[in-house]
Amino acid sequence: MRRFFEYVFKLWRWLVLWWTYRPIYKRGTPLAENIKARMAYFKRFRPVIFPVQVYVGDSNAEGFEIGTPGRMLAERGITGRGIGGDTTWGVRQRIRFHLKEGAQTIYLAIGTNDMGGGFDVKDMLDNYRAILEQIPQAIRAVCMNIPPVHPDIFRREYGYDMIQTNEGIKSANVKLEELVQEHGREYRDIFSVLACAGGKLCPEFTKDGLHFSDEGYARIAALL
Structure with missing residues (x-):
């Protein structure tokens, strides 16, 4: 009986979170269209470096695939799997896809858009917990915390x-x-490695107060 109620509770929480995040994920929204395009890209271009390591996240993770940051990731044998605008809810839905890609190491860099979208921290953590529970213990999971922002530059x-x-x-x-x-x-x-005095994202590490510059990516790459 206890297991039954636990199942019902988990189902109820899933429905609550689905309803909470639904407005930005429903068909026709910019995020939904970007997810469709990016997932098609992922399916077409599978990881070619073994053992497979993937860097899963949002637009800052997607930016890790381009230019100089892309070379930093490739030098470490990591394949970028970022989707601009994504949240912990989106990664919760697609983490099994990345496991099926054969990932032996998964870097999780997600949460910025949950905070930026005004979602409750408890909801974000519930999604994060569900992501980790889907990753077998035999698979290495490396969790990057949420980076700082620079509100003045963003404004x-x-x-x-x-x-x-x-x-x-x-x-x-x-x-x-x-x-x-x-x-x-x-x-x-x-x-900590991206913040300056006062806790703001260092100006030299950002393009716009939210997204990273090449220098910012270099600081992150040193932790991979």
């Missing part, structure tokens, strides 16, 4: 304020680290 670039704050990100990272340790997985503190 100057885009003309409006971002939702997330560095204080909120730091608080979420404390809980994320606890979750990762609970599951016996590896944790990488990219927040």
Whole structure:
């Protein structure tokens, strides 16, 4: 009976999270179209470096596949698997695909858009927990925490304020680290290596206050 109620609770939580994240994932939204295009790309261009290592995440992970950052990733034998705009909910749905690609190491770099989209940290962590539970213990999982942002540069670039704050990100990272340790997985503190005094993303490490510059990617690559 206990297992039955646990199953019902998990199903209820899945439905709640599905409904919460549905507005940005429903058919026809920019994110849904990007996911469709990127997944088609992933299926066409399979990892060719063995053992397979994949770097899964959002637009900052996608940016790790281009130009100089792309070479940094390739030199470490890692295949980029980023989707711009994605959240922990999206990675929760596609993590099995990456396992079927034969991944022996999975780098998880996700959570920025959960924070930026105003989603509850508890919901983000529930998704993250579900991601880790889907990855067999025999597969190495390396969890990058949520990076800092620079609100002033972002406002100057885009003309409006971002939702997330560095204080909120730091608080979420404390809980994320606890979750990762609970599951016996590896944790990488990219927040600290990218932050300047005051906890903001260093200007030299960003293009627009949110996305990384080549210098920012180099700091992350050193942790892989």
